[in-house]
Amino acid sequence: MRQKAIVFTTQLSTSECARVFKETGQAARGGARKLLEVSARMGGARDKTGFYTPTFDPAFAEVEEKPDFMVGVNILKFGPAFTSGPGNGVHLHMYVNDKRTVRKVELVAQHGMTDSGLAAKLVRRFLDSFQTADSGLTVTQGNV
Numbered sequence: 001m002r003q004k005a006i007v008f009t010t011q012l013s014t015s016e017c018a019r020v021f022k023e024t025g026q027a028a029r030g031g032a033r034k035l036l037e038v039s040a041r042m043g044g045a046r047d048k049t050g051f052y053t054p055t056f057d058p059a060f061a062e063v064e065e066k067p068d069f070m071v072g073v074n075i076l077k078f079g080p081a082f083t084s085g086p087g088n089g090v091h092l093h094m095y096v097n098d099k100r101t102v103r104k105v106e107l108v109a110q111h112g113m114t115d116s117g118l119a120a121k122l123v124r125r126f127l128d129s130f131q132t133a134d135s136g137l138t139v140t141q142g143n144v
Contacts, residue, residue, distance in 0.1 A: 004119040005108040006127050006142035010134045014069050014096050017105055017130075021094045024129040025051060025073040028122060050074065054093045067095035067106075075122055090119045092126065104140075105130070120144040 010017065029050070054072040076089035090111050097104040107126050109119035123144045131137050 002113070002116065002119075003108050003110050004116065004123045004144050005106060006123055006139060006144055007104065007106045008127070008130065008137050008139045009099075009102045009104055010130060010137045011102060012130070012134050014098055014103060016133065017094065017096050017103060018069065018071065020129050020133050021071055021073075021126065022051070024126050025075075025092070028075050028125060029073070054091075056095075065097065068098045069096040070094065075118075090115050090122055092119075092122055094126075 012020065051071060051073050054070055056066055056070060070093060072091055072093040074089045074091050090109050092107065092109045095106040095108070107123050109123050111119035123142075127139075127144075
């Protein structure tokens with residue numbers, strides 16, 4: 001699996017990071033994609049739609065330690081919504097490590113061969129939301 005990712009530090013609390021992620025994820029999913037989620041759930045893909053708690057996998061993300069908070073969202077793409085592979089959308093995870101004075105946040109979008117552009121666009125969209133919430137945010141690394 002390929003990925004697009006960005007790592008940054010923020011003054012936002014963990015709960016504020018969760019709020020920004022949730023609001024941005026809801027907006028990114030939009031009305032038509034939510035209809036796709038209903039179809040996908042009816043087809044048995046319950047754990048692959050909407051928001052979920054990802055399994056921590058250090059080979060998937062670049063975090064060095066287990067995150068204090070993690071959440072994922074699947075942004076389904078228009079096409080075969082029932083597939084179990086990467087063709088069902090882009091999975092975007094947020095990993096938050098609380099470093100007391102700042103939070104280290106990683107946004108990681110897992111994608112297939114044809115979804116690189118969508119994954120990069122989604123990571124940038126989420127980053128923009130975080131930058132709006134915290135103008136002092138500092139990007140430390142990324143590939144978007």
